[in-house]
Amino acid sequence: MDAQHLKDTTVEVTEENGPLTIRGLTVFYDQKPAVFSIDATFRKGRMTAIVGPNGAGKSTLLKAALGIVKPLSGSTSVFGAPLEHMRRRIAYVPQRASVDWDFPARVSDVVGMGLYSELGLLGRFTGAHGKRVTSCLARVGMEDFADRQIGQLSGGQQQRVFLARALAQDADLYLLDEPFAGVDAATERAIIDVLKALRDEGKTVVAVHHDLTTVPDYFDDVLILNVQKVSEGSVEDAFTQDALNKAYGGRLAMAEIDPVPITA
Amino acid sequence: MVFDALTFQLGYNATLVTVGAILLGVAAGVTGTFLFLRKRALVSDAIAHATLPGVGLAFIAMTALGLDGRALPGLLAGSAVSAFLGLLCVQWLVNRTRLTEDAAIGAVLSVFFSFGIVILTIIQTLPTGGQAGLEGFLLGSTAGMIFADASLIAVGGVIVVALVFVFRRPMTLLAFDPNYAETRGMRSDHIDLIMMALVLAITVVGLKIVGLIMIVALLIIPSATARLWSDRVDRVVLLAGAFGGLSAWVGAAVSASAPDLPTGPLIVLTAFALFALSMFFAPARGLISGFMRHRRFQRGVHIRQGLLSLAQGLPIYEPLTLRLLKEEGLARPDGVPTEAGRARAARAHWDEKRWEIARATPEHELAAARYDGLTRLEEVLTSDQIAEIDARIAPPEAAS
Incomplete structure (x- = not known):
């Protein structure tokens, strides 16, 4: 595991080559802009929320940054290098609803998928790999579910399995698409604890987030967007009433959120 | 008689056919599972039907060159080329137009098949002779199978299974979570192409035994059966291979036990019988x-x-x-x-x-x-x- 890690971090991390930098990213779906000319810098050792109304392009931004969706223009750099060279250091947690959970796999099989790149085509899955899978499941409180068929899990449990798969990659940058969507409160707490622990280890966490009320509690930085970037920076500076009004227009019920940052 | 056939005691040709069919059944079941899990089962039907023009054109080309127009390697090579063109057409229609995959499959399948039928009809009128038997590729025809044919099927099947083993992880990941697979540096279009190439190889190799109309059954039914018995992808793959091999063995044996019983259809019916039994009696997912x-x-x-x-x-x-x-x-x-x-x-x-x-x-x-x-x-x-x-x-x- 350590040797793997050394191999992955051959490029030295400095202030300039931060974990994720997006420049001029533009994505069109059928001649309509989903994301328009967004510049954003995500800082090392911070947790950043990407927020914005429905259809603001939050998930699209993430997918374009990861190369899942082909952008019309713009570029992504990861730890100062092009995306393709840094894939090993990125862990992506897709939306839970994006896969068919009736797929014939057990919980441990799905977490094991996080090791596929490392194993290569013919590498043998050893007992040591199995132990890593178990320990990742333990970090999300799912070790008792290792042999369950994934279709038997609740929504919250499915989300934890996806997070465990990302943990198995032992990455430095974690990108999560709506990790708290449709999960129970216990899962939400378990996930946020894991993410905060990652941040405290110096890892970088970026999550598309839909619940504005929890932004100040959960995150350090915020990127507010509505197709175009509205504001970016620390929650104290960027998560303002003004920026939210601009992004959400009249759709935001003022009572719902408390835009005055709560400092811990 | 059926028992004799099952135990390979019914003569040289019957044994040859049965062994070839078993290897084909195992390879088709194993490969078809990934297609089934990727939910692209019907692409194999388009590939299969698109082999027909290639068979006809290869016959014409070989005859024109003064070779034996019915040489199996040549016919299979021709069928592979036209099947690949059919596959490219499906991909192109899906990627570049607003047609969905099912519509693209329907269009490509019927057009290629019609073209093949026209070519075969023209061949019937040629004065070259030796064209008899080409229509055997439609429904399979094992009557004149020789050792070289069986070897070709065996070698092809083994190579395909080996390649499935090599690519099992990317194909599994792509079937379950394509977006995540992309972020791990796996190109989904490349892996899909590999998967389809393996399916194409199975189709071409199976033309002689089950024919192009029924090969889709051998790719899909065993994996659908296996899915009823297990919730683990590795076991589903192995079981599909076992069900495919078993269907081919029983089907080929039954067809050898009496004159004029068609091999391909009997293999498919056996596969279906296994599916029907499983559908009712499988422990967790059965009715x-x-x-x-x-x-x-x-x-x-x-x-x-x-x-x-x-x-x-x-x-x-x-x-x-x-x-x-x-x-x-x-x-x-x-x-x-x-x-x-x-x-x-x-x-x-x-x-x-x-x-x-x-x-x-x-x-x-x-x-x-x-x-x-x-x-x-x-x-x-x-x-x-x-x-x-x-x-x-x-x-x-x-x-x-």
């Missing part, structure tokens, strides 16, 4: 076990609701509930609980109260998610946790 599970659950819920009513002295209106309580000896026909019924009702009532507390307690939230009206809380929480909950139902000061 019968599903029905039993539902019945058991329904009974459990009725009894539980009946017991809770009894505990609170409420009347029971539901006839099924009353009948079940009577059967279990928990209530008399007039709905009055028996001694045993009263005890069970009190326990059920207490368990329900425990659940109520557990569900309102944040620490127990994950456990509480397992509430289904049947599971007792004691099966979910530790005895310490239960004791703590009991203390909250009846506070110690009230108890003393």
Whole structure:
């Protein structure tokens, strides 16, 4: 595991080559802009929320940054290098609803998928790999579910399995698409604890987030967007009433959120 | 006769056909599983039908060159080329137009097949001779199979299975979660192309035995059968290979046991018989076990609701509930609980109260998610946790 890690971090991390930098990213779906000319810098050792109304392009931004969706223009750099060279250091947690959970796999099989790149085509899955899978499941409180068929899990449990798969990659940058969507409160707490622990280890966490009320509690930085970037920076500076009004227009019920940052 | 055929005692040609068919069945089952899991089963039908023009054109080309127009390697090479063109057409239509994959498959399949039929008809009128038997590729024809043909099928099948083994991880990941696969540096278009190339190889190799119309059955039915028996992808793959091989073995043996029984269709019917049996009798996903599970659950819920009513002295209106309580000896026909019924009702009532507390307690939230009206809380929480909950139902000061 350590040797793997050394191999992955051959490029030295400095202030300039931060974990994720997006420049001029533009994505069109059928001649309509989903994301328009967004510049954003995500800082090392911070947790950043990407927020914005429905259809603001939050998930699209993430997918374009990861190369899942082909952008019309713009570029992504990861730890100062092009995306393709840094894939090993990125862990992506897709939306839970994006896969068919009736797929014939057990919980441990799905977490094991996080090791596929490392194993290569013919590498043998050893007992040591199995132990890593178990320990990742333990970090999300799912070790008792290792042999369950994934279709038997609740929504919250499915989300934890996806997070465990990302943990198995032992990455430095974690990108999560709506990790708290449709999960129970216990899962939400378990996930946020894991993410905060990652941040405290110096890892970088970026999550598309839909619940504005929890932004100040959960995150350090915020990127507010509505197709175009509205504001970016620390929650104290960027998560303002003004920026939210601009992004959400009249759709935001003022009572719902408390835009005055709560400092811990 | 069938027994002789199953044990390879029915002569050289029958044995050759049976062995070839088994290898094809295993390879098709294993490869088809990934297609099935990727939910692109019908692409194989387009590939299969698109082989026909290639067969005809290869015959014409070889005859024109003065070679034997019916040489199997040449015909298979031709079929592979036209099948690949058909596959490219499907991909192009899906990527570049607004057609969905099912429409693209329908269009490509029928157009290529029609073109192939036209070419075959033209060949019939050629004065070259030797064209008899080309239509055997439609439904398969094993009558004139020679050792070289069987070897070709065997070698092809082994190579395909080996390649499936090499690419099993990317193909699994792509089938389950294509977006995630992309982020791990796997190009989904490349892996799809590999998968389709393997399917194409199976199709081409299987033309001689099952024919282009029925090869899709050998790719899909064994994996659908295997899926009924296992929830683990590695086991589904192995079982699909086993079911494919078994179908081919039995089908080929039956067809060899009497004159003029077609091999391909019998293999497909055997595969279907295995599927039908599995559909009813498979342990977890079969129809019968599903029905039993539902019945058991329904009974459990009725009894539980009946017991809770009894505990609170409420009347029971539901006839099924009353009948079940009577059967279990928990209530008399007039709905009055028996001694045993009263005890069970009190326990059920207490368990329900425990659940109520557990569900309102944040620490127990994950456990509480397992509430289904049947599971007792004691099966979910530790005895310490239960004791703590009991203390909250009846506070110690009230108890003393």
